[in-house]
Amino acid sequence: MIYENKIKRNEVKSGGQSDLIPTIKFRHCSLLRNRRCAVAYLYDRLLRIRALRWEYGSVLPNALRFHMSAEEMEWFNRYKKSLATYMRSLGGDEGLDITQDMKPPKSLYIEVRCLKDYGEFEVDDGTSVLLKKNSQHFLPRWKCEQLVRQGILEHVLS
C-alpha cells in the first residue's frame, strides 16, 4: 500500500497536481502509523511467546500451539535452541537449568495440595504418586514447580 502511495505521489509530482500532495502525505503518515501498530502487536506476541517458554517449559500445550502461526513456531524453536545452548554453556559439564527456581527456594521439599484430579505423576526414583483432589503431598521442590505454575498443585504454607 505504501508502494502504491509512492507511485501515486510521483505521478502527481510529475503531473503537476500540487493540491493533491497534502492528501498523499497524510495517507502516507497514516499508513506508516498502521504499520507501526502492526509491528508493535507482532513484537508483543513474540515477547509473550518468549515468556511461554519460561512458564510452560519446552513443550507447549496444543491449545496454545493452535493460536500461533508457523513463523512464530519457528521463532519459538530457535529461541528454545539458543536458550538451551546458553544453559549448557553455564555451570561446568552438565549445564544449569535456569528455568527452575524462579524465586529463591526456602527448602528442598515443599508441601503441596492437589486442587484437581491429575492422575499419576512420576517421582525421581521411578515410582509414581497419584494426584487426586484434596490429597496433600510432600515432594521435592523441583518436581512440583511446573505443576504449581499450572495451577494443579497448590503450595501450602503453614
Add this chain to the structure above:
Amino acid sequence: MFVSDFRKEFYEVVQSQRVLLFVASDVDALCACKILQALFQCDHVQYTLVPVSGWQELETAFLEHKEQFHYFILINCGANVDLLDILQPDEDAIFFVCDTHRPVNVVNVYNDAQIKLLIKQDDDLEVPAYDDIFRDEEEDEEHSGSESDNGSEPSEKRTRLEEEIVARTMKRRQRREWEAQRRDILFDYEQYEYHGTSSAMVMFDLAWMMSKDLNDMLWWAIVGLTDQWVQDKITQMKYVTDVGVLQRHVSRHNHRNEDEENALSVDCTRISFEYDLRLALYQHWSLHDSLCNTCYTAARFKLWSVHGQKRLQEFLADVGLPLKQVKQKFQSMDISLKENLREMIEESANKFGMKDMRVQTFSIHFGFKHRFLASDVVFATMSLMESPKKDSSGTDNFIQALDSLSRSNLDKLYHGLELAKKQLQATQQTIASCLCTNLVISQGPFLYCSLMEGTPDIALFSKPASLTLLSRYLLKSFVFSTKNRRCKLLPLVMAAPLSVEQGTVTVVGIPPETDSSDRKNFFGRAFEKAAESTNSRTLHNHFDLSVIELKAEDRSKFLDALVSLLS
C-alpha cells in the same frame, strides 16, 4: 504386633522411604496428623496424605495407591478390624496403625510381619493369650498320615485302629471344647468398644523421644486429648491422668513466662494450665449464651422449661452478675466482674448442685487478642469438619479443618468458632424440642429417639460426630428430666435422616449415663447382630462401629431385633 521402640522400629524405618498417610475424620486424628507432618517435614520424608471418612473410602484409596507405596500409616482407623482381610495388600506392604479404637483385633496383634501397632502396651488392653485363640492345624494332618501308614497284621491293626479311634474322638472333643472356649474369650474381648490414649499424645511422645518436640506440637497433643474428653470417649480419671502428663510438658516448654526478666515477647505462643470453667466457648460468646448452650448447665438447670429459665436467673443473681452485663460479649464485660468470675461462679454452682463446674484444661495465647481454650479449638475444628455445605465434599471440609489448626490460619479458626456456636445452639434447641414433645420413648432395654425430616437444622446432624454429640447431650438432659428411676440407667439409640433421595437414616448407639461409667459401648456388635438376623440393609461404614447407616424401611424390624437381642 506392638511396636516397643517407636523411634527405632517406626520412625527410622520410614525416614528413608515414601509413606502414605490415611487419616480418619476426627479432631484427634487431625492433631496427630499435624504432629507427624511437622516431624516429616523436619526430616524431609516424602509423604502423601489421604483423608478417609469410612471403611469404603479407605479401601478405594488403598486400591488406588497400593502400587506406589510400601509403607502405610493409618491414624485413628484400622485397629479394630482384620486389616489384612479388608485391604488384601501385597506381601511387602507394611502398615503402621496408630488408633484409639479398642479392642484391637487379635489378628492385628499377633501378625508379626505386616502390621505394626503404634500403641503403648500398658494401655489396659487385655488381649487374650495367643494359645487361647490360635492353634496349629498340623495335628490333624499328622493323624491322617499315620493312619494310612498302617499296613501290618490284621489283629494288630484292629487293636491299633481301636486305640486310634478312641484317641481321635478324645482329640475331637478337646478341640470342640477349645473352640467353644475360644468363642467365649473372643466374644468377651470384642463385646465392648472403647477408646485408648489419644493418638495425638502418642505422636507427641514420639516427638519428645526424638527431642524434636515444639510448643506447637504440644498444643496439638492437648487439643487431641481435649477432643476425647469433649466427646466423652475416655473416663474422667484417664483424662485427669493424661492432663497431668501434659502439664509436665507444658511447664517444661513455657516456664519462661513466669520469670519477669526473661519473659518472651507477647507474640510468641504461650500455653498455660488453667482450672477454668466448663462453659463452651464462653470467652468468644456472651456468658448468658454460653450458660444456655453448654450441655452441663442446660441439663442441670433444665433450661427447656420455664422453671429452668427462672433458676438460671436466680443463679446469675446469686453470682452477682447483672443481666445486662451477662448478655453482652464476654470481652466487653466489666473488668471488675471478670476478675474473680471463676471462683464466684464455682461457689454459686456448688449451691445449685453443680459440683464440677471447673475442669483442668489448657489455654493458648499469642498476641494481645488471641486467646483460646483447648475446648474452644475442639468445637471449632469439629464444626468445620462437619459443616454441611452442599457443594463441598467431605475432603474439602477435612482440608479446612486441618488448616485451621495452624497458627497462621486464624481466620479459619474464627469461622469455625462461629459455626460451633450455631451448632451448639441448634443442638440445644433440638434437645429442648425432643424433651418437650416427649420424643424419647422407652423401648424396653433402651431408649429410642428419632428425628423427623422437617426438624430445623436437621442437616447439621447427619454427620456422625455431631449426631453422637447430640445424642449424648440428649441422654444427659433426659436423665435430668425424667422421674422414672429405671429409665435413667438405660442406653439411647438415636436415628436421624441422612439422605432423602436414598432413604437412609444414621443410627447411633450411646451407652447409659452413669457417674462412673467406663465408657464402654456394646452397640457396635449389637447392631451387627441385629442387622444380620433381620437382613436389614445396613452400612457399617464408620470407623466407630456404633454408628451405622440404615434404610428407612428396615427401621422397624431392625429395632425389633435390637429389642429382642438386648432384653
